[in-house]
Amino acid sequence: MTDLLLTNARLINPETGTDTLGSLRIIDGVIAEILPADFSAPDTIDCAGKCLAPGIIDIGVKVCEPGERHKESFRSAGDAAAAGGVTTMVTRPDTLPAIDSPEVLEFVHRRAVDKAAVNVLPMATLTKGRGGREMAEIGFLQDAGAVAFSDADSVIPDNKIFQRCLTYAKGLDALVIGHVQDPNLSNGACATSGPFASKLGLPAVSPMAERIQLQRDLALIEMTGTRYHIDQITTACALPALERAKAAGLPVTAGASIHHLTLNELDVEGYRTFFKVKPPLRGEVDRVAIGEAVASGLIDIISSMHTPQDEESKRLPFEEAASGAVALETLLPAAMRLVHADVMDLPTLWRALSLNPAKLLRLAGGRLAIGAPADLVLFDPDKPFVLDRTKLHSRSKNTPFDGQRMQGVVLKTFVAGAEVYSRPT
Numbered sequence: 001m002t003d004l005l006l007t008n009a010r011l012i013n014p015e016t017g018t019d020t021l022g023s024l025r026i027i028d029g030v031i032a033e034i035l036p037a038d039f040s041a042p043d044t045i046d047c048a049g050k051c052l053a054p055g056i057i058d059i060g061v062k063v064c065e066p067g068e069r070h071k072e073s074f075r076s077a078g079d080a081a082a083a084g085g086v087t088t089m090v091t092r093p094d095t096l097p098a099i100d101s102p103e104v105l106e107f108v109h110r111r112a113v114d115k116a117a118v119n120v121l122p123m124a125t126l127t128k129g130r131g132g133r134e135m136a137e138i139g140f141l142q143d144a145g146a147v148a149f150s151d152a153d154s155v156i157p158d159n160k161i162f163q164r165c166l167t168y169a170k171g172l173d174a175l176v177i178g179h180v181q182d183p184n185l186s187n188g189a190c191a192t193s194g195p196f197a198s199k200l201g202l203p204a205v206s207p208m209a210e211r212i213q214l215q216r217d218l219a220l221i222e223m224t225g226t227r228y229h230i231d232q233i234t235t236a237c238a239l240p241a242l243e244r245a246k247a248a249g250l251p252v253t254a255g256a257s258i259h260h261l262t263l264n265e266l267d268v269e270g271y272r273t274f275f276k277v278k279p280p281l282r283g284e285v286d287r288v289a290i291g292e293a294v295a296s297g298l299i300d301i302i303s304s305m306h307t308p309q310d311e312e313s314k315r316l317p318f319e320e321a322a323s324g325a326v327a328l329e330t331l332l333p334a335a336m337r338l339v340h341a342d343v344m345d346l347p348t349l350w351r352a353l354s355l356n357p358a359k360l361l362r363l364a365g366g367r368l369a370i371g372a373p374a375d376l377v378l379f380d381p382d383k384p385f386v387l388d389r390t391k392l393h394s395r396s397k398n399t400p401f402d403g404q405r406m407q408g409v410v411l412k413t414f415v416a417g418a419e420v421y422s423r424p425t
Helices: 074-083 102-115 138-143 159-171 195-200 208-224 236-247 258-262 284-296 331-340 346-361
Strands: 003-013 018-027 030-035 044-046 051-054 056-061 086-091 119-122 176-178 228-230 252-257 301-303 376-386 405-415 418-422
Touching (some): 003 030, 056 301, 056 331, 056 346, 074 102, 074 405, 074 418, 086 346, 102 138, 208 236, 236 252, 252 258, 252 284, 258 284, 258 301, 284 331, 284 346, 301 331, 301 346
Parallel strands (some): 056 086, 176 228
Antiparallel strands (some): 003 018, 051 376, 376 405
16 A cells, blocks of 8 residues: 655645645545645655645647657657646547547557556547548447547538537537537638738638637537537637527537637747647737636636647748647646736636546546545746757647746646656756
């Protein structure tokens, strides 16, 4: 029986909304006791008043196995996650080939168990090859361990096919994750329409492309009753439709990416391709509105949308460069910008980073409670540093935060009570 005591910590509990001094005793990988801050015992780690919170559960991580292992492997992604305080990665199925069969899913599961330092929960595709034409073997994939179904950023344009997929998923009580960007309007766009995109001469898409697709999807959810999570809401104009859907009791949740919460369209000045993400960065009004929606609970989850790209695909003209950024290690310090800007407090932030993802996936984690798994992150919310992308654990280094001053560092990460990361002193 393993017995570990983490003492003298600021316990960030998103379930109770509290930030208090205390200690945690861990026995056999679960939280066994919540004790006073000055409690002492053998095998004690003194947290020195730093923050101890549930490990981050990151929905929408791309690990490039199979097919593009040179961009990111399960080992490198697991190391990056541990260094970033992410204890559970929920991986996307947009690999080469796509995760659309039990055989590919079994390969992914085996690689994840063998190589990753953290928990890995895989998604599978909703349609074969993410082609939007033929439904994947959802039942078999669910039996093989898929926790959700998504075609990632490939939108199913045919309403009848999408309805059929949703109806089948409803019968299995499966979670479907969708990308709400109208494909016809978004195709070829790499910026958000407006004066700034016109100034740069970039092909742009209206924010309305998000609202149009969201309203289509919500209508089909109302028809089928399927559990549905929107991977990213990025525009203010989409929020009223989401609010109405929730008020009507539809089984809908929504996420936001850390990049859309902390960056805006002006950051691509100079055609900096490391700031090219999908959907494109929005205006400052949208960024502020999305942050407020997370703080109020209208948007449930913050995720990294970790998307590794190699140098060759990023060092291109802006229109031709690949979209996406790595974010497993930058998720926590970037999210701390929301706390330091008084957009939300730490328990509210961790509600979006850990508790709500756990609820959505029906996991036991995401909380500091007796019996919960001891997946934990110890961090200093105020420690400043300058990000050096060459020191990231990810194989790909495509981060928009390179060279930026940030606050918030992970000190230790625990998975099932075992230390999987400790910051070098």
